[in-house]
Structures are given as structure tokens and as C-alpha cells.
Amino acid sequence: MDTILLGTDPKDLEEAAKFIQDGEVVGIPTETVYGLAADALNPGAVKKIFQAKGRPADNPLIVHISAWEQIRPLVTKIPKLAEKLAEKFWPGPLTIILPKSDLVPEITSGGLDTVGIRMPSHPVARALITCSNRPLAAPSANISGYPSTTSAQHVMEDMHGKIAAVIDGGICSVGVESTVIMLESETRVRILRPGFITAEMLKTVADEVIIDPAITHDLQEGQQARSPGMKYKHYSPHAKVFLVEGNFEAFSNFVNQQNQEDTWAVTFSQEECDKLNCHSLSYGVSDAEQAQQIFGVLRHLDELHAKTVYVRSPKTDGVGLAVYNRLIRAAGFEVIHL
Ligand code: TXA
Numbered sequence: 001m002d003t004i005l006l007g008t009d010p011k012d013l014e015e016a017a018k019f020i021q022d023g024e025v026v027g028i029p030t031e032t033v034y035g036l037a038a039d040a041l042n043p044g045a046v047k048k049i050f051q052a053k054g055r056p057a058d059n060p061l062i063v064h065i066s067a068w069e070q071i072r073p074l075v076t077k078i079p080k081l082a083e084k085l086a087e088k089f090w091p092g093p094l095t096i097i098l099p100k101s102d103l104v105p106e107i108t109s110g111g112l113d114t115v116g117i118r119m120p121s122h123p124v125a126r127a128l129i130t131c132s133n134r135p136l137a138a139p140s141a142n143i144s145g146y147p148s149t150t151s152a153q154h155v156m157e158d159m160h161g162k163i164a165a166v167i168d169g170g171i172c173s174v175g176v177e178s179t180v181i182m183l184e185s186e187t188r189v190r191i192l193r194p195g196f197i198t199a200e201m202l203k204t205v206a207d208e209v210i211i212d213p214a215i216t217h218d219l220q221e222g223q224q225a226r227s228p229g230m231k232y233k234h235y236s237p238h239a240k241v242f243l244v245e246g247n248f249e250a251f252s253n254f255v256n257q258q259n260q261e262d263t264w265a266v267t268f269s270q271e272e273c274d275k276l277n278c279h280s281l282s283y284g285v286s287d288a289e290q291a292q293q294i295f296g297v298l299r300h301l302d303e304l305h306a307k308t309v310y311v312r313s314p315k316t317d318g319v320g321l322a323v324y325n326r327l328i329r330a331a332g333f334e335v336i337h338l
Pocket residue numbers: 030032033034035036059060061062093095097109112114115116118120138139140141176177178179180192193226227228229230
């Protein structure tokens with residue numbers, strides 16, 4: 001299959017909508033990361049997403065909508081708390097897990113009786129949902145296990161020849177995937193995956209916000225994953241990644257001793273890079289910059305044929321928790337404390 005690159009003109013969006021209606025898969029920009037979109041209610045189309053990614057069948061897909069009315073046929077219950085959260089954070093990078101209706105095929109929900117719903121804010125994603133008149137199932141547009149994609153070029157690298165088209169909507173503004181939450185009661189929310197919508201932000205709506213332990217720690221043997229995605233390898237480039245905690249001086253001493261041709265360091269600024277003896281890249285000083293750049297940096301390290309990578313650990317408050325979660329998973333939970 002030849003994968004065509006589309007722009008964002010109305011004509012291009014109509015072409016993309018036609019592919020969706022015909023049961024094909026299209027790479028689409030969202031404000032978080034690029035998604036691999038197909039008609040969420042068409043099992044044959046959803047199967048193509050799983051095949052293109054090489055995704056385990058029990059890992060459910062998020063269903064994307066563009067207007068509030070579209071949620072009703074997809075779920076059996078909308079708690080008041082879900083409504084309040086949606087009112088505050090939609091459209092935007094928040095996915096809410098709700099009990100699914102029979103309309104949502106089992107393949108889309110990975111066999112679960114719940115479904116994650118999100119209303120993206122990206123105008124192109126919204127226009128495609130509206131234009132195709134379908135809710136869109138869309139996981140991140142990367143080969144399963146590899147870093148997510150934040151540009152159309154990244155999607156082409158992973159998906160060329162496997163899907164019908166990619167819409168180039170530029171670089172994603174958030175850069176990490178949506179915050180995924182489940183509602184434990186009318187007042188309590190549990191974060192299953194951290195994102196741009198932080199615990200502090202959720203606390204302005206819910207009385208209690210719990211950060212699931214699996215966000216920062218590997219699942220112990222026999223421990224049940226509340227989200228299937230927690231079980232699998234994620235975000236890992238080919239290089240072996242280590243997350244390094246400590247101040248810059250300790251980091252600098254450590255990486256300067258590891259000076260090998262294929263060893264790279266990832267720091268917070270070009271200024272820090274300039275002080276190191278080994279190859280280095282920087283990935284942003286503020287938590288929002290770190291989020292926007294992290295997947296691009298992890299992908300770039302593979303282009304540079306890095307074998308070993310030491311990444312300065314971000315702060316874990318605010319959006320930093322999302323960046324930390326992606327990195328600790330990319331590192332297979334291997335952290336070096338200096
Ligand atoms: O920002 C995003 O959420 C992006 C863009 C494209 O919208 N999508 C995305 O999808 O990140 P994906 O499939 O790469 O990640 C979805 C995560 C997975 O870890 C999955 O296990 C979890 O959400 N998930 C989805 N539905 C769930 C459910 N019903 N119960 C528990 N976890 C669920």
C-alpha cells in the first residue's frame with residue numbers, strides 16, 4: 001500500500017474522511033501526539049490499526065469525539081463528575097474511562113467493558129471526526145513499544161506502506177499523550193497515565209485525585225494492571241536508555257567518564273550540552289518544553305545510532321510527571337541515582 005501524505009485543506013480532509021468511511025486507517029495530528037485513526041465502530045477498520053502498530057489485542061483504543069452529543073451512544077452511564085471534568089477540560093488532552101455500550105465493538109475496547117473517551121482540541125482532528133461523521137479510535141501513531149510520534153514525518157517513518165494516508169498538521173503542541181483517568185466515585189479520580197492535564201488541575205474539579213503507583217513504579221509480579229497499557233514495553237528507542245537523577249555537576253562527571261562513540265547524554269539546555277565531553281542533545285528547560293520535545297529526542301537518538309543514552313531526570317511535578325513517566329518506561333525502570 002502506498003501511503004499518501006495529505007495537507008489540511010478542506011479537499012484533503014474530505015479525502016481523509018472518505019478513507020475513514022471506507023474502513024481505512026489515517027495518521028492524524030492531535031494536540032498531544034499523532035494518532036492512527038479509524039472508524040471506532042467498524043471492527044474491520046479497527047483491526048487494521050492493531051495490525052499496523054503490531055499492538056497486543058488486549059490493549060484498548062481511545063475513542064475520539066468532536067461534540068458532546070457523540071458520547072451518549074458510546075457509554076451506558078455518564079457520572080456527574082465526568083460531565084464536570086468534560087466541561088472543564090474538553091476539548092483537550094484528557095481521556096475519561098467510562099462503561100461502554102454494546103455499540104463499541106470488543107476489538108476497540110480490547111475486550112474490556114469500559115471505553116476511554118477523549119475530545120481532542122486539535123482543529124484537524126475535530127474536523128475529520130465531524131467530516132467523516134464517525135467516532136475515531138486512535139492510538140498513538142507509532143510501532144508498538146517505540147516512542148510516540150509528534151510530526152507527520154515520524155508517522156511516515158513508522159507507518160509508510162501500512163496505512164492509507166497521513167495528514168500533515170505540523171508538530172504537536174503538547175508532545176505527550178493525554179492524561180488517562182478512571183472515576184472511582186462521584187468525588188474521586190485515579191490517574192492511570194499522566195499528561196498535560198495534571199493532578200493539580202483535576203483537583204479543581206474532583207475532591208480527591210490519586211496517582212496510580214504504576215505511573216512511577218514497575219508492576220510487581222501478580223499485581224493487576226488497572227490499564228492494560230501499563231503491562232507493556234513503551235516509548236523505547238533502540239538505544240538502551242538510563243534515567244539519571246542528581247545535580248548537573250554529578251551528571252556531568254558521570255557522563256564524561258562514559259565517553260564512548262555511541263554514548264549520548266540528554267540534558268536540559270544547549271548550555272549544559274556545551275559543558276560535556278560526550279555527544280549530547282538537550283530536551284528543554286521547562287516541563288512544557290520537555291514534554292513537547294521528548295519523543296522527538298528519543299527518535300533522533302536512533303537516527304544517530306546511539307547505543308547507550310543517559311537522560312537527566314525531569315522534575316516530577318506538573319507536566320514533569322508525564323515526561324518522567326515516559327522516560328522511566330523508555331528506560332525499562334532503570335534509574336541511576338548519583
Ligand atoms: O493523547 C492521546 O491519548 C493519544 C492521541 C492520539 O489521542 N492516544 C493515545 O492512545 O495515546 P494509546 O492507545 O497510545 O494509549 C492509550 C492508553 C493505553 O495505555 C491503554 O491501555 C489505555 O490508554 N486505555 C485505553 N482504554 C482504556 C480502558 N478502557 N481502560 C483502561 N485503560 C485504557
